[in-house]
Structures are given as structure tokens and as C-alpha cells.
Amino acid sequence: MTTSASAAPTSGPAPEAKSSGAVLLLLKMRTLIALIVVTAYFCIMAPNFISLGNLVIISKHVAINAFLAIGMTYVIVTGGIDLSVGSIVGLVGMISGLLITHGIPLPFMDATAYPNVFEIIGFALLTGILVGFINGTLITRFSVAPFIATLGTMYIARGAALLISNGETFPNLVGRAEFGNDGFPILGSGTVLGIPLAVILMIVVALVAAYVAGRTPLGRQIYAIGGNERAAMLSGVYVNRVKVIVYIVSGACAAIAGLIISSQLVASHPASGTSFEMNAIAAAVLGGTSLAGGRGTIGGTIIGAFVIGVLSDGLVMMGVSEFWQMVIKGLVIIAAVILDQMQRKMNRR
Amino acid sequence: MKFTRRSALITMALLASLAAPMVATAADKLMVIITPSHDNPFFKQEAVGAEARAKSLGYKTLVLVHNDDASKQNDLIDTAIARKAAAIILDNAGADATVAALKKAKDAGIPSFLIDREINATGVAVAQIVSNNYQGATLGAEEFVKRMGEKGDYAELVGKESDTNAGIRSKGYHDVIDQYPALKMVTRQSANWSQTEAFAKTESILQANPGIKGIISGNDTMAMGALAALEAAGRKDVIVVGFDGSNDVRDAVKAGKIAATVLQPAHRQAQYAVELADKYLKTKSTGKPEKIAMDCVLITKANAGQLESFAMKGK
Numbered sequence: 277m278t279t280s281a282s283a284a285p286t287s288g289p290a291p292e293a294k295s296s297g298a299v300l301l302l303l304k305m306r307t308l309i310a311l312i313v314v315t316a317y318f319c320i321m322a323p324n325f326i327s328l329g330n331l332v333i334i335s336k337h338v339a340i341n342a343f344l345a346i347g348m349t350y351v352i353v354t355g356g357i358d359l360s361v362g363s364i365v366g367l368v369g370m371i372s373g374l375l376i377t378h379g380i381p382l383p384f385m386d387a388t389a390y391p392n393v394f395e396i397i398g399f400a401l402l403t404g405i406l407v408g409f410i411n412g413t414l415i416t417r418f419s420v421a422p423f424i425a426t427l428g429t430m431y432i433a434r435g436a437a438l439l440i441s442n443g444e445t446f447p448n449l450v451g452r453a454e455f456g457n458d459g460f461p462i463l464g465s466g467t468v469l470g471i472p473l474a475v476i477l478m479i480v481v482a483l484v485a486a487y488v489a490g491r492t493p494l495g496r497q498i499y500a501i502g503g504n505e506r507a508a509m510l511s512g513v514y515v516n517r518v519k520v521i522v523y524i525v526s527g528a529c530a531a532i533a534g535l536i537i538s539s540q541l542v543a544s545h546p547a548s549g550t551s552f553e554m555n556a557i558a559a560a561v562l563g564g565t566s567l568a569g570g571r572g573t574i575g576g577t578i579i580g581a582f583v584i585g586v587l588s589d590g591l592v593m594m595g596v597s598e599f600w601q602m603v604i605k606g607l608v609i610i611a612a613v614i615l616d617q618m619q620r621k622m623n624r625r
Numbered sequence: 626m627k628f629t630r631r632s633a634l635i636t637m638a639l640l641a642s643l644a645a646p647m648v649a650t651a652a653d654k655l656m657v658i659i660t661p662s663h664d665n666p667f668f669k670q671e672a673v674g675a676e677a678r679a680k681s682l683g684y685k686t687l688v689l690v691h692n693d694d695a696s697k698q699n700d701l702i703d704t705a706i707a708r709k710a711a712a713i714i715l716d717n718a719g720a721d722a723t724v725a726a727l728k729k730a731k732d733a734g735i736p737s738f739l740i741d742r743e744i745n746a747t748g749v750a751v752a753q754i755v756s757n758n759y760q761g762a763t764l765g766a767e768e769f770v771k772r773m774g775e776k777g778d779y780a781e782l783v784g785k786e787s788d789t790n791a792g793i794r795s796k797g798y799h800d801v802i803d804q805y806p807a808l809k810m811v812t813r814q815s816a817n818w819s820q821t822e823a824f825a826k827t828e829s830i831l832q833a834n835p836g837i838k839g840i841i842s843g844n845d846t847m848a849m850g851a852l853a854a855l856e857a858a859g860r861k862d863v864i865v866v867g868f869d870g871s872n873d874v875r876d877a878v879k880a881g882k883i884a885a886t887v888l889q890p891a892h893r894q895a896q897y898a899v900e901l902a903d904k905y906l907k908t909k910s911t912g913k914p915e916k917i918a919m920d921c922v923l924i925t926k927a928n929a930g931q932l933e934s935f936a937m938k939g940k
Contacts, residue, residue: 322833323833323834324832324833324834324835325832325833327832329832330829330832333828333829333832336828337825337828337829438663438664442663442669443662443663443664443669444663444664444666444669445664445666445820445873447849447872447873447876448873448876464857465856465857537821540824540853540857541820541821541824541849541850541853542853542856543820543849543853543873545664545820545821545846546664547662547664547819548820548821549821589825589829589832592812592814592826592829592830592833593829593830593832593833594833595812595813595814597815598786598814598815598817599786
């Protein structure tokens with residue numbers, strides 16, 4: 277395709293212009309097309325794939341990755357990366373587990389305070405925000421490269437998660453009605469009109485994130501930083517402040533994912549969330565986010581997350597071996613980036 | 626690579642310089658206990674059991690984890706050599722990848738005692754004490770067959786497929802279950818020993834095969850993940866069988882949510898390894914063959930009350 281387009285004369289309407297325009301449109305829609313193709317394939321090949329119940333389950337599985345990927349998209353658009361999100365998932369789960377199981381000891385009053393579910397959610401979000409704030413501060417104030425800063429906090433947060441319980445699982449996080457801290461499992465398994473709370477939350481977070489990215493000054497500033505950081509700074513964008521906000525958003529999104537996972541399992545395990553950051557990056561990249569920064573949309577990322585989710589759930593339903601699932605996932609990611617590069621080449625012309 | 630080697634060397638030198646005066650003055654002998662990550666309570670109990678027994682026999686202990694990373698394990702064994710350990714108690718990170726590292730320890734005059742997992746070589750370790758995973762799996766499978774009423778569709782959750790025990794357990798399950806033609810495996814998926822993965826995969830399996838009556842799982846963490854998925858789907862009729870004997874699953878067995886699990890005597894096994902090491906250090910022989918298999922115990926509602934931290938009470 278590229279060769280025929282490059283042969284076209286630069287001036288005047290080329291005969292290929294119309295067809296290359298159509299190709300460009302197809303390339304732009306590639307993730308959506310991929311999603312439709314993958315879904316159609318499983319509808320034929322996997323038993324019971326196309327049912328309302330299964331679509332709900334897939335959305336529930338996608339939601340976890342989607343939260344991480346939404347935050348990750350913001351970060352990547354500024355030209356950064358956040359490797360700590362998987363560890364935040366583990367840490368947040370452990371903090372919630374600790375609060376439900378053991379409460380907060382008050383040594384001077386010889387008592388223990390048991391926070392209720394909303395307070396636990398608050399603590400969890402604060403944890404994510406705190407790690408995000410540390411990431412942002414390291415990157416802006418101390419000029420640590422995002423890859424290194426978040427690699428460091430990835431290890432620290434995972435270590436902290438393991439330290440909280442000395443590596444043990446907090447099982448049976450149902451809380452006790454007499455302490456007023458019951459109800460934690462509802463977050464993961466509750467539904468409204470048959471739709472899981474996790475999915476509703478994902479839709480709300482995605483809509484807000486898309487609105488902020490597309491319609492607010494903050495969103496424009498995020499893209500401006502990714503496009504050309506110096507130009508953004510010279511035109512009056514508080515680059516550092518925006519960057520810190522972006523990592524805080526990513527940390528908070530990871531905290532939501534961590535809450536939902538431990539609520540679904542009704543248990544929190546310190547190793548949960550391991551390598552989730554890679555799935556989040558994959559979803560963002562599949563959705564057209566450029567690792568060089570400046571480009572990417574929340575909508576694209578959500579579709580990317582669905583491509584990954586539909587693939588893995590569909591392959592499980594078909595009974596495909598885990599090893600092939602990994603190979604296929606890798607191939608899809610690489611194919612997506614190759615198509616992305618083709619689109620950029622055609623755009624430049 | 627070069628950098629890690631150097632930093633490892635520096636660490637070792639520091640450790641050695643710290644350890645040297647202590648060894649000289651106290652004349653205490655050091656037992657190095659290396660296991661996979663303690664985030665699995667099974668491995669934690671191994672370390673706890675070995676450490677307690679070693680201390681009660683008058684040894685100093687150093688507890689390390691290799692996170693199933695053969696290269697990290699190699700570094701840890703170097704550390705043990707540098708600290709002139711009297712013995713190494715090891716739950717290893719790979720049947721083949723461990724051999725060379727243990728040879729190094731042997732050449733340095735440090736005997737190793739393996740627990741839980743075998744290696745593909747003899748004469749390198751002094752003892753290899755493993756739970757009889759195959760025997761345990763047949764126990765679990767027999768109970769599974771009984772509870773299923775010898776018929777119906779079921780799914781299997783396999784552990785990490787690169788891990789020897791995942792394969793041995795699966796074989797033990799199938800050698801029993803496959804004798805009953807009315808029991809039909811509709812799908813077999815690896816959940817890599819992980820609760821989170823088992824949860825998501827069981828949800829998908831239930832969608833594809835709503836008719837399943839049972840799930841047999843290669844370990845307890847995956848069984849807990851499957852149970853969470855079954856509860857989320859409101860399915861109380863599905864028979865779940867696990868493997869390991871963790872306290873979480875014990876509670877679920879007591880409550881009738883999980884049909885059975887198989888206890889691997891992790892705590893006792895680790896203690897036994899330490900006792901053999903002590904005997905070997907004193908008499909230059911354990912008096913036992915290198916490979917020792919410890920039988921597993923079936924845990925059902927009837928005896929779940931006796932189970933605590935991978936050991937049966939009163940034994």
C-alpha cells in the first residue's frame with residue numbers, strides 16, 4: 277500500500293487518493309474492526325459465547341484492566357509510563373484486607389476502630405493517590421525518568437503489600453455486622469439491573485476520563501505536554517503540576533481495580549496484580565496510544581481492553597492451552613503497532 | 626550481568642564479614658532455609674517448620690526466598706556457601722535448573738536436604754523428602770469421583786504447567802477419574818496456581834459449560850478462586866476438590882463449600898529435613914535412602930477440624 281501511495285504525484289488529485297483515504301479510515305478503525313472480528317470468530321467457535329450473561333462476565337473481567345488502562349493512557353499521553361499500577365492493586369487489596377480483618381488499633385484508648393466500607397474505599401483510594409503522588413514528585417521534582425521512578429515504586433509497593441501480612445492472605449473479607457464493617461463483597465459481586473457494579477463504575481470512570489481528556493483545559497494540557505513538553509511549558513502550561521495529577525489519576529484508577537479484585541475474591545492476596553501493568557500498557561497501545569506521547573484516546577483504550585479481554589475469555593472458553601493464549605496475545609499487540617505505524621506514515625503524506 | 630555479579634559479590638563479602646566474627650565466637654552452626662515466596666502459606670509453613678526445628682536443635686538460621694527464580698536461587702546458594710552454612714534446606718526452583726547450584730554447594734562441603742520438590746539427579750543432595758503428590762492426587766480424585774456420583778461433566782484447573790508437580794497431580798487425578806467413562810472432562814485450563822486467574826477462568830468456563838457438576842483443582846489457591854466464581858454465579862451444586870490443605874480451604878471444607886482437599890504435610894516435612902540434616906552432621910549419615918516420600922492425607926468435613934497450618938493436630 278505504501279509503495280503505490282508514494283508513487284502518486286504530490287500535486288493534483290491522485291487516482292489513489294480515494295482508495296488511500298478509505299484505507300486510512302480502515303486503519304483508523306482498526307481496533308474496533310479487530311474487536312468485531314475477534315468477537316465474531318468466538319461467536320462461531322466457542323460454545324455459549326454469544327449470550328447476555330457471558331457478555332456481562334467479559335465486561336466484568338475487562339473492567340479490571342480498563343481501570344488500569346485508563347490511568348495508563350493519561351500517563352502515556354504525557355510521554356511517561358507507570359509500571360507501579362500492578363503493585364498498587366496488590367497493596368490496596370492488602371490494606372483493605374488489613375482494615376477489615378484487624379481494624380485500626382488505638383493504643384491509648386485500648387480499643388480498635390473498624391472503619392466501614394466507605395471509609396475503607398477512602399483509605400484505598402488515598403493509598404493509590406499517595407503512590408501516584410510519589411511517582412509524580414520523583415519524576416518532576418527529582419527528574420527521575422518515569423520508567424525508573426515507577427519501577428522503584430513498583431518494587432516498594434509490592435514489598436509493602438507483602439510486609440502488611442508477612443506474605444499471608446487475608447481470607448473471608450465479609451466483615452462483621454456488629455462492627456459495622458460488613459458489605460465489602462458487594463463492590464465486586466453486586467449488580468444493578470443485572471449489570472455488575474464493576475462494569476457500571478468502569479463506564480462512569482471512562483466517560484469522565486474521556487470528557488476530561490477531550491473537553492477540558494487539563495485534557496488539552498496533557499496532550500500538549502506529550503506533543504512537545506517545552507512548547508507546552510513556554511505557552512504557560514504548568515507541566516510539573518499536570519504530570520503529578522496524571523500519575524495521581526493512574527494511582528487512583530489502580531486503587532479502584534485493587535478494591536474490586538479483592539472484593540470479588542472476598543480475599544486479598546499480596547501477589548495479586550502482578551504484571552497487570554503490562555496488560556494495561558497493551559490495552560492502551562492496542563487502542564492507538566503512542567508510547568512516544570501526545571496521541572491516544574480513552575475510547576480507543578477501552579476498545580483495546582475489550583480486544584484483550586474478549587481474546588483471553590474466548591480462548592479459555594474454546595479450551596485453548598494457556599501457552600497458545602500468550603503467543604496469540606503477543607501477536608495481536610505487535611500487529612496493532614504495525615498497523616499504527618502504517619497509519620502514521622499515510623497521515624504524514 | 627556484570628553489574629549484578631559484582632553487587633552480589635559485594636553483598637556476599639559484606640555478609641561474610643558480618644558473619645565471620647559471629648561464627649568464630651559463638652561456634653553456632655548455621656542452617657540456611659530456602660523456599661519459594663511466602664505469599665503462598667504452604668511455603669511459609671515450610672520455612673516456619675524448618676526454622677523452629679533448627680532453632681530447637683541449637684542451630685542459627687537464615688531464611689531466604691527464591692520466588693521460583695532459578696537464577697535468584699543460584700545467588701542464594703552462593704550466599705549460603707559464603708556464609709559457610711552447615712546445611713541447606715531447600716524447596717527448589719526447578720528440577721533441572723537446581724542441580725548445578727547444589728553441586729557447587731556439595732563441592733564446598735555443604736550438604737543439602739530437599740523438601741517438597743525433587744531434582745532430576747541423585748547423589749547431589751543428601752536427602753530428597755517429597756510429598757507423594759501422585760498418591761495425594763489419587764486420594765483427591767477418589768473423593769471427587771465419589772462426591773460426583775461417578776458421573777457428570779467436570780473441569781480441571783491445572784497449576785503452572787512448567788512445574789513438575791502440576792503434571793504429576795494432573796496425572797494422578799486422571800489415572801483415577803478416567804476409569805469412569807460417565808465422568809467427562811469438558812475443559813482443562815491452567816490458572817498458574819493463582820487465585821485471581823482461577824476466578825476469571827472459572828467464570829468463563831461456567832459460561833461455556835453451564836452443565837458442569839465438578840471442578841478439580843491442582844492446588845488450594847486455585848480452588849479458592851474457583852469457589853469465589855461459583856459463589857458469584859450462585860452455583861452451590863458444583864463439587865470442588867483442591868490440593869495442599871491450607872487453612873482457607875479447611876474452613877471452606879468445614880462449611881461444606883469445598884468437598885475435599887489433600888494435605889501435604891509441609892510443616893512436618895520441613896522439620897524432618899532439619900532432623901535428618903542434624904543427624905547427618907553428627908554421624909555423617911542419615912541412615913535413610915536419598916529419596917523419601919511422605920504420604921498425603923485426604924481432608925474432608927470429617928477430619929477438617931484437626932487440620933491447622935499444614936499439620937494434623939495430635940500427630
